[in-house]
Amino acid sequence: MIYLDNAATTKMDESLIEVYKSFSCDKFYNASAGYSVALENAKYLAKAKEILLNKLGAKVGDIIFTGCATESNNIALQGSVKEGKWEYIFSKGEHPSVYNIAKMLEEQGKTVHFLDLQKNGEIDYVQLESLINDKTRLVSTMFVSNETGAINDIDKIVKIVKAKNPRTLIHVDGVQGFCKTPINISSLNIDFFSISAHKFHGPKGVGALYVKNKSLLRPIIFGGGQEYNLRSGTENLPGIMAMVTECEKIDVAKNLKHTQELRDVFLNQLDLNKVHFISSGSPYVISLNFPGVNGETLMRALEDKVIIGTGSACSTKKAGNRVLEAMGYSKEYAKQSVRVSFNAYQSVEEVEKAGKIIMETYLDLYERLK
Ligand code: PLP
Numbered sequence: 001m002i003y004l005d006n007a008a009t010t011k012m013d014e015s016l017i018e019v020y021k022s023f024s025c026d027k028f029y030n031a032s033a034g035y036s037v038a039l040e041n042a043k044y045l046a047k048a049k050e051i052l053l054n055k056l057g058a059k060v061g062d063i064i065f066t067g068c069a070t071e072s073n074n075i076a077l078q079g080s081v082k083e084g085k086w087e088y089i090f091s092k093g094e095h096p097s098v099y100n101i102a103k104m105l106e107e108q109g110k111t112v113h114f115l116d117l118q119k120n121g122e123i124d125y126v127q128l129e130s131l132i133n134d135k136t137r138l139v140s141t142m143f144v145s146n147e148t149g150a151i152n153d154i155d156k157i158v159k160i161v162k163a164k165n166p167r168t169l170i171h172v173d174g175v176q177g178f179c180k181t182p183i184n185i186s187s188l189n190i191d192f193f194s195i196s197a198h199k200f201h202g203p204k205g206v207g208a209l210y211v212k213n214k215s216l217l218r219p220i221i222f223g224g225g226q227e228y229n230l231r232s233g234t235e236n237l238p239g240i241m242a243m244v245t246e247c248e249k250i251d252v253a254k255n256l257k258h259t260q261e262l263r264d265v266f267l268n269q270l271d272l273n274k275v276h277f278i279s280s281g282s283p284y285v286i287s288l289n290f291p292g293v294n295g296e297t298l299m300r301a302l303e304d305k306v307i308i309g310t311g312s313a314c315s316t317k318k319a320g321n322r323v324l325e326a327m328g329y330s331k332e333y334a335k336q337s338v339r340v341s342f343n344a345y346q347s348v349e350e351v352e353k354a355g356k357i358i359m360e361t362y363l364d365l366y367e368r369l370k
Pocket residue numbers: 007008067068069070071095097142144145146173175176195196197207312313
């Protein structure tokens with residue numbers, strides 16, 4: 001079985017078990033306790049933050065460890081909401097962990113704007129510029145789309161936003177880009193960046209939030225005051241250490257080059273006169289449209305041989321695809337689309353074989369269903 005749904009989650013690097021075990025069974029002490037072995041763990045925690053900041057290229061700011069990127073997004077977004085007549089801007093392409101916060105704010109009576117997407121999946125930058133004013137509290141757009149692989153131009157977004165209102169906060173959901181697509185936060189004036197370990201071969205249940213200025217955030221989780229009082233709860237040190245160990249190992253440029261080759265070889269197996277493909281961005285994620293065959297039907301038919309997705313795991317049960325529809329594709333088109341996502345440790349042969357199987361299965365289904 002060939003796994004091509006790496007945007008949903010990746011297989012954990014097995015060598016991390018040792019790291020996890022060491023911080024669970026040997027150095028298991030609570031990093032907030034006052035005795036010396038616990039203080040040692042507090043130092044590991046500080047070191048782990050340094051590793052993530054280095055990987056992000058951040059010269060200022062800090063890291064808050066969380067339980068997942070859904071939590072990071074909630075802490076950044078809900079924690080930035082202010083009383084009063086402020087405005088919030090979200091893109092229509094966001095993951096549900098951002099989009100549903102936007103919907104909630106709208107239901108609470110706040111002024112929320114939703115940015116359209118272009119045909120290539122990037123946000124509408126012109127519309128963004130037209131929406132910024134001195135009441136704009138926050139803009140949230142993702143780095144790499146989990147549905148299409150489209151890469152938003154974060155530098156351009158920052159310039160547009162800060163030129164019109166330097167006080168507007170910018171949140172970037174970096175989940176599908178971190179450790180995959182080069183980024184250097186020091187040259188980008190952003191305020192928040194969300195990360196999730198299980199998307200880059202780390203363990204599940206660990207995430208992080210980069211925060212440029214902690215004093216601008218209000219906590220949404222209350223408790224013992226861990227993580228600068230912004231995410232109370234005992235830190236998952238085994239998971240955190242496993243995440244940063246993996247992060248340090250990753251050669252982003254080398255992996256990107258290999259994944260580009262994987263994507264190209266894969267696409268070569270498809271008849272692109274029959275199959276439509278959207279992606280001008282990250283080679284890790286592509287969206288494919290199979291005319292005449294439902295994405296769900298294709299996914300099920302392939303299941304024993306190749307695993308693909310029909311989009312965000314959180315939206316598989318819903319009809320259609322909000323993101324593709326926001327890009328201007330019809331509901332019908334969206335229903336006939338699937339998501340294929342690679343990981344940098346797969347072989348060229350494996351994805352070549354998967355591409356052939358997918359094409360054969362599609363043609364077979366097409367004939368039978370017409
Ligand atoms: N943001 C994006 C773009 C994602 O793809 C995902 C996961 O699919 C998330 C956020 C949520 O991540 P987590 O599973 O760590 O909560």
